Amino acid sequence: MSGLPFAALLLCLCITAGQSQQFTITVEHSQINVPVGGDALFSVRPSSKVRSGDWSVNGILAVWWIDQTVSVDNVYKPRAELFTSNGSLLLKSVNVRDSGEYRVNMVPVSGSQTSATITLRVIGESQQFTITVEHSQINVPVGGDALFSVRPSSMVSRGDWSVNGILAVWWIDQTVSVDNVYKTRAELFTSNGSLLLKSVKVRDSGEYRVNMIPVSGSQSSATITLRVIEPVTGVTVVANDSTPLENLDTIALSCDASGPVQARAWFKDNQPIQENNRIFTSSGKAKLIIISVYRNDAGTYKCIASNSFSSGSGETYVQVYYGPEMIRIVPERPVVSNTVSNLTLTCFALSVPWGIYVWYNGNNLLQTGQELRLLSARMVDVGSYTCRVTNRVTNRNSNLTVHVTAEAPKTDDNITLTAGAIVGIVLGLLGMGLIGGVTGWFIARKTSGIKDPPQSKSGRKSTLDTNTVNTPQNYENFPRNEQGASHNAQDENSTYMELNLGDRSVYSDLKR
The missing domain is CATH 2.60.40.10 (Immunoglobulins)
Structure with missing residues (x-):
C-alpha cells in the first residue's frame, strides 16, 4: 500500500513538468510602425530550440527555413533577412505595400509547433506615387550614351519604357525583357527603373516614356525627350552675285551646313561684323546682306556654324568692281x-x-x-x-x-646749234691744234740752234722717229739748260710770244 502513494506522486510531477515545458513564442512588439524606405525588424523569441519555421505576409508564404537552410520568395529576396538563431525577420526598405499581418510558425525540436503575429504599418500610405526625372530633355552626340535617369517615390513592382509609342523595355521585379531593336544597346537599372541607351544614332531621337506600377498605389509615368545631335560639317558661304558693282548692287551671303546648327557668327577679315542699317543678318543669321556695296566692303567673309558639341566654318572672298x-x-x-x-x-x-x-x-x-x-x-x-x-x-x-x-637743246650762251654745226666746230678745233703744234716745233728748232745729231761710234747717224713727234717723250727732248740749250732768255721769250700770238689769231678767226 505504501507504494501506491509514491507512484501517484511521481505521475503528478511528470504531468506538471510536461505542462511547464510547453513551447511558446514571445514577440517584442505586436505592432511596429516604420516609415516608407525604412527597415522593419520582426523580433521574436522562441522558448526552446527550433527545428523549422516560416513567415507569411497577409497569408502568403514569404520566408521558410529548416535548421540553417533558408529560402526566400522572389518578391522579398533582395530585402528579407532571417536570423536562424531565433527566427526573427528583418525586412529592408519597406514600402506601403509591405503593410499588413506578419505571422510566424515554428516547430521546436521537441514539442508542438506554435505561432505568433506582428502587425506592420508602413507610414506614408496616403502619399501619391510619383516619378521624378533628372532632365526632361537630353542632348547627346552621335555615338554617345544616353542615360534616362528617373527616381520613383516608392518601391516599384513592374514597369516599361516606350520609344515614340513603341514598347522597347519592360520588367517585373528583377526580370527584364528588351525588344530586339535595342537588345544589344539598352540596359535597365531595376533598383529605380532608369534606362541607359548606348551608342545612340540619329534615329534614336524622340520621346521616351516610362510607366511604373508601385508595390502599393496607382501607376505613374514620366517623359524624357532625347535629341541626338550630329556634328556640324560642310560649312559653305555662297554669294548671290559674283560681280557686284559699287553703289549699284546688293549682295546676300548664305551660310549653309550639314547637321543641326544652333548658332552662327559672321566675320570680315577675321573681325566680327557690326550690323547697321546697310549691313545686317536674317533670322538665325543664315544670311548676311549688304545693301549698295562700297569698295571697302571687299574682303574675306567667314561664317562659323556650331551646336552643343561641334562647330565648322566656311568663307568666301567678295570683290567689289x-x-x-x-x-x-x-x-x-x-x-x-x-x-x-x-x-x-x-x-x-x-x-x-x-x-x-x-x-x-x-x-x-x-x-x-x-x-x-x-x-x-x-x-x-x-x-x-x-x-x-x-x-x-x-x-x-x-x-x-x-x-x-x-x-631743240640750247648752249650755255643761249645760241642754238644744229648737230652739223657742232661737228664742224670740233673738227676745226682739232685742225688748228695740229697746225699750231707743227709751227711751234719748227720755230723752236730754228731759235735753239738744233743740229743734226753726231755720228755714233759705229759710224751711223742717230735717227729720230717722225711718227712720235707729238708724244710726251718728244716734248721732253725739247732744248733745256742742262741739255746745252741756248742761255739767251730774250730769244726764248720771243719764241713763246710768237707762238701765243699765232694761237690767239687762230682762235679769234674761229670765234668770228
Missing part, C-alpha cells in the same frame, strides 16, 4: 620734250578689275598698254596723245589727253 576713275598721265601736263631725247608717257587709273589701256594720236590707234614710248620727240611727234582706260566688268571707260611739244 568699280572704275576706271582718277585717270592721270605721267609726266604731268604740259609735256615739253627735248628733240634729241626719248619720251615715255605712262597712264594710270583706279579700276577693279585692272583696266585695258589704249593710246590714240587724234583718231589714230597707236598701241595698247600703260606706256607709250616716243624714241625721239621730233617735230613730227608734236601733237595730242589720248589714253583711254576701259573696265570690262563695269563697261565704263575714261579718257585723258596731253599735248606734247618739242624744242
Whole structure:
C-alpha cells in the first residue's frame, strides 16, 4: 500500500513538468510602425530550440527555413533577412505595400509547433506615387550614351519604357525583357527603373516614356525627350552675285551646313561684323546682306556654324568692281620734250578689275598698254596723245589727253646749234691744234740752234722717229739748260710770244 502513494506522486510531477515545458513564442512588439524606405525588424523569441519555421505576409508564404537552410520568395529576396538563431525577420526598405499581418510558425525540436503575429504599418500610405526625372530633355552626340535617369517615390513592382509609342523595355521585379531593336544597346537599372541607351544614332531621337506600377498605389509615368545631335560639317558661304558693282548692287551671303546648327557668327577679315542699317543678318543669321556695296566692303567673309558639341566654318572672298576713275598721265601736263631725247608717257587709273589701256594720236590707234614710248620727240611727234582706260566688268571707260611739244637743246650762251654745226666746230678745233703744234716745233728748232745729231761710234747717224713727234717723250727732248740749250732768255721769250700770238689769231678767226 505504501507504494501506491509514491507512484501517484511521481505521475503528478511528470504531468506538471510536461505542462511547464510547453513551447511558446514571445514577440517584442505586436505592432511596429516604420516609415516608407525604412527597415522593419520582426523580433521574436522562441522558448526552446527550433527545428523549422516560416513567415507569411497577409497569408502568403514569404520566408521558410529548416535548421540553417533558408529560402526566400522572389518578391522579398533582395530585402528579407532571417536570423536562424531565433527566427526573427528583418525586412529592408519597406514600402506601403509591405503593410499588413506578419505571422510566424515554428516547430521546436521537441514539442508542438506554435505561432505568433506582428502587425506592420508602413507610414506614408496616403502619399501619391510619383516619378521624378533628372532632365526632361537630353542632348547627346552621335555615338554617345544616353542615360534616362528617373527616381520613383516608392518601391516599384513592374514597369516599361516606350520609344515614340513603341514598347522597347519592360520588367517585373528583377526580370527584364528588351525588344530586339535595342537588345544589344539598352540596359535597365531595376533598383529605380532608369534606362541607359548606348551608342545612340540619329534615329534614336524622340520621346521616351516610362510607366511604373508601385508595390502599393496607382501607376505613374514620366517623359524624357532625347535629341541626338550630329556634328556640324560642310560649312559653305555662297554669294548671290559674283560681280557686284559699287553703289549699284546688293549682295546676300548664305551660310549653309550639314547637321543641326544652333548658332552662327559672321566675320570680315577675321573681325566680327557690326550690323547697321546697310549691313545686317536674317533670322538665325543664315544670311548676311549688304545693301549698295562700297569698295571697302571687299574682303574675306567667314561664317562659323556650331551646336552643343561641334562647330565648322566656311568663307568666301567678295570683290567689289568699280572704275576706271582718277585717270592721270605721267609726266604731268604740259609735256615739253627735248628733240634729241626719248619720251615715255605712262597712264594710270583706279579700276577693279585692272583696266585695258589704249593710246590714240587724234583718231589714230597707236598701241595698247600703260606706256607709250616716243624714241625721239621730233617735230613730227608734236601733237595730242589720248589714253583711254576701259573696265570690262563695269563697261565704263575714261579718257585723258596731253599735248606734247618739242624744242631743240640750247648752249650755255643761249645760241642754238644744229648737230652739223657742232661737228664742224670740233673738227676745226682739232685742225688748228695740229697746225699750231707743227709751227711751234719748227720755230723752236730754228731759235735753239738744233743740229743734226753726231755720228755714233759705229759710224751711223742717230735717227729720230717722225711718227712720235707729238708724244710726251718728244716734248721732253725739247732744248733745256742742262741739255746745252741756248742761255739767251730774250730769244726764248720771243719764241713763246710768237707762238701765243699765232694761237690767239687762230682762235679769234674761229670765234668770228
